[in-house]
Amino acid sequence: MHQNGKRARLHDIGTKMKVQHRLTLVSSLIFSLVFTVSSALIYLNFTKSAENIFFEELARKASLTALFYLEEDEVTSREYKRIEEKFLNATANQEIRLYDKTGNIHFGEADPDTNITSKILKTIRDRESYSFKVDSLYYYAIYYRDNQGSFSVIIKANNPTLNAQENEFLKILLTALVIGIMVIVALSYTLSKIAYSPIRHIIEQVKSLDVTRQRQQLTYPETRDELEDLFKEFNAMLDKSYQNIQIQKNFISHASHELKSPLAAIVGDLEVLLNKERSVHEYQAVSRDVLHDAERLEKILENLLILADLEKHTPEIMTEQRLDELLWEVLDQLSSEYPDTKTNLLWKLPEGRTDVLTYVCNPTQIYIALYNLVENAAKFSEGKPIAISLEQVEERLLIKIQDQGIGIREEDLKHIFEPFYRGSNVSRRKGNGLGMTISGKILENHHIRMQISSAAGKGTTISILF
Incomplete structure (x- = not known):
């Protein structure tokens, strides 16, 4: 129960945190993680390189030790004197042990070293050379073959200078890490504040918006993003x-x-x-x-x-329908209601291309849409003929309804799909201003394109692309 409550509180804190603060937190965590991993890799690489250099020095001293203890009978006294001088200078404050094949100390420190086990001696014999570290102690060993026998030459040394350098370098890295994280947090906060400034400015504008009274727009800087x-x-x-x-x-x-x-x-x-x-x-x-x-x-x-x-919704009952059949039904109905209006049907489809006449739709709604459009043409044609053409455009059917009536004024064109809107030049004619709204909505729901071109006194052309 306690864990669930704690988890819920953490979730609330996360959800309530502002985007600006969340951006600061995320960027800071990412940079801090990268900085921490980079610092750790640098430190490990430094210590590894320093230890390798020290082991190389111990390898040289191990070879010198083997010469000192095992080659006295094979070199001149002058050469041996020079080896002895180098050996004494190089191995001061370092422990040396030479083990024979049985694991007994033959030369060097008489006291056994608990860190040198029979397993390590076998590894030295197998590998010919071997280095390892126990706590702050460094060991380097070579397997040296001589006329007196074969020996495992092991040199042990402590390097307080190297340890001090490693500790000092670690302190520097930790200090740089802490300062770096603080700088990253400060920079992230500043940058997120700058980046979020346009959004904050917009939020203040949005709070004062009231589009119910007047047209309003947000002002914003040109950021091109x-x-x-x-x-x-x-x-x-x-x-x-x-x-x-x-x-x-x-x-x-x-x-x-x-x-x-x-x-x-x-x-x-x-x-x-x-x-x-x-x-x-x-x-x-x-x-x-x-x-x-x-x-x-x-x-x-x-x-x-x-x-x-x-x-409320898009058409539910969708079936394949021949559009020319619907159009004939529309014209039959129109002739009974507007007997004085002459309608010319122009068939411009290529011969044999009747496939474009079939369309998946709600037949009732498409009939209503077509009838409203054709009726408008008849209503405002002032007795002049109406031309309805069927054409093929890129594998699609185009129906054009053209009249030579009073036309639509330019200022009225942008409002003709608004409910109850009627143009200033048709106020005395019968109608309620819903026909175009209904037709436009039906065609929109069926994803059918409609284009209207008109000029006052010159008639109207409606193009419907199925």
């Missing part, structure tokens, strides 16, 4: 949020107006009807008006339900 890309994306998101909020506000305003108009008309007609007794003809006229307004209200609510459903 990932941070600048992040801030640009955040500003783009702010723009989109502001636009969405404005669309929502406009939606509520327009929806209230669109719903209120038929309701007000219904209430007004009924109030007039109830003022006094009316003739059958008057009752029928008012009933027709009320029915018309009720149907208009029903259409608005139906479109709102469709739009709400489209906002």
